[in-house]
Amino acid sequence: MxxxxxxxxxxxxxxxxxxxxxxxxxxxxxxxxxxxxxxxxxxxxxxxxxxAPALSILVTSAILLQLREEGKIDLDHPFQRYMSFPGQVAELHVKDGIDRTDRITLRHLMSHRSGFGDFFLFKNLARTVHHDFANGVDSAWGFDEVLQRTRSHGAVAAPGVGRRARYADSNFHLLGRVIETVEGKSYADVVRDRVIDRLGLYSTYVYCDPSDHRPLDLMSRSRQIHVPRTMASLQADGGIVxxxxxxxxxxxxxxxxxxxxxxxxxxxxxxxxxxxxxxxxxxxxxxxxxxxxxxxxxxxxxxxxxxxxxxxxxxxxxxxxxxxxxxxxxxxxxxxxxxxxxxxxxxxxxxxxxxxxxxxxxxxxxFGVLAQSLPGQSFDMPPSKPACPDRMAASDRTVEFR
Structure with missing residues (x-):
């Protein structure tokens, strides 16, 4: 060593x-x-x-960027446009008596600027859900319950307004459903086809089965907790193993x-x-x-x-x-x-x-002389050659971010 x-x-x-x-x-x-x-x-x-909830947000974002690149979505279009039943999310964002749900774009969701209140993570808004999770209470929820909780906690700001981002688990839950609707398959299948298989990963997957004991149980302070139904409910905003x-x-x-x-x-x-x-x-x-x-x-x-x-x-x-x-x-x-x-x-x-x-x-x-040793390289984007031969090199494509 x-x-x-x-x-x-x-x-x-x-x-x-x-x-x-x-x-x-x-x-x-x-x-x-x-x-x-x-x-x-x-x-x-x-x-x-x-x-690995940390990776889940990045995986979901990568898929959305692929769909944007293929012309299947526009990040500045309302997310409702990509829902099978737009009425299902009606009045999801209501503040001061005004329903602004149709103003929330995919970009708002990706950047946590939708204005939704968070139902899970932060104690000041989540109240009991995160507290129960941290204490080992294993509960499951589906998409309809996510919508119900989002409505019940209410909106905290108009979409895209203000200089701050406001974290809300609802944002990536909705993006996961957008991905499923556009691709016509489950989120887990999309992740497998668009990320796992492309990169040749063998141990990465979306956690969907509460009887799956492969991932190590989490710790909550000094207590080991077993919450498989909760973890299987996270999906697009935290369900990656x-x-x-x-x-x-x-x-x-x-x-x-x-x-x-x-x-x-x-x-x-x-x-x-x-x-x-x-x-x-x-x-x-x-x-x-x-x-x-x-x-x-x-x-x-x-x-x-x-x-x-x-x-x-x-x-x-x-x-x-x-x-x-x-x-x-x-x-x-x-x-x-x-x-x-x-x-x-x-x-x-x-x-x-x-x-x-x-x-x-x-x-x-x-360290400290990298800029001189690698002239012309951007440190925000490490140099590489695309691994997949069916994908054109970046230099051969015109990129318009919209």
């Missing part, structure tokens, strides 16, 4: 030593060398399946042009604050905590890490402590999970530590 791998492994082992973790895993891919660093602790290795290795493969597919024309990526970076220090774009997030915010998590690191600036990380972190990030200034990917519901900051801290190790231990002589 290299000293750099040992440094990351030490942090994973430290997490596992607490009662809050039954497994920790991480895969780090260095674009400069093509080398991967694999770390696992407890019940998880980089080949172990885990619940994967491994740390395959999550990195997906990230490369997302950012390097294997799934859609990567020249569209800068148009997704319309960052709006959602909760500090996270900002949300169109279908993905960016986080760059200030150095002082990382000090509690960097205590015990090597002293040279302690006051270093944090690289900006683009991707997502999800409930359950899964994370999937590309660091454009470092030119590296990291994915994995701390498998903990109650403290997502631990997941971000582990990702930051991996990038710190890469910058200051694996290739310190290169």
């Amino acid at each position: 290299s000293s750099a791998t040992a440094s990351i492994q030490k942090l994973a082992d430290r997490l596992l030593a607490s009662k809050w973790h039954n497994g920790v895993t991480l895969c780090l891919y260095d674009c400069e060398t093509g080398k991967e660093t694999h770390v696992g602790a407890g019940a998880l290795s980089t080949r172990s399946p885990y619940f 994967t491994t740390a290795r395959e999550a990195v493969t997906f990230l490369r597919g997302f950012f390097e042009g294997y799934l859609f024309d990567k020249r569209i990526l800068p148009h997704l970076y319309t960052w709006r604050p959602i909760f500090y220090p996270v900002v949300f774009g169109t279908g993905l997030t960016q986080v760059q905590p200030p150095w002082w915010m990382t000090i509690p998590h960097r205590l015990g690191y090597k002293p040279k890490f302690l006051l270093k600036p944090v690289p900006r990380m683009i991707g997502n972190v999800g409930i359950g402590g899964s994370f999937a990030y590309y660091a454009p200034d470092v030119r590296a990917y990291v994915s994995g999970t701390v498998n903990q519901l109650s403290d997502p900051a631990r997941a971000v801290a582990l990702a930051v530590h991996a990038f710190d190790t890469l910058r200051y231990e694996i290739r310190p002589e290169q």
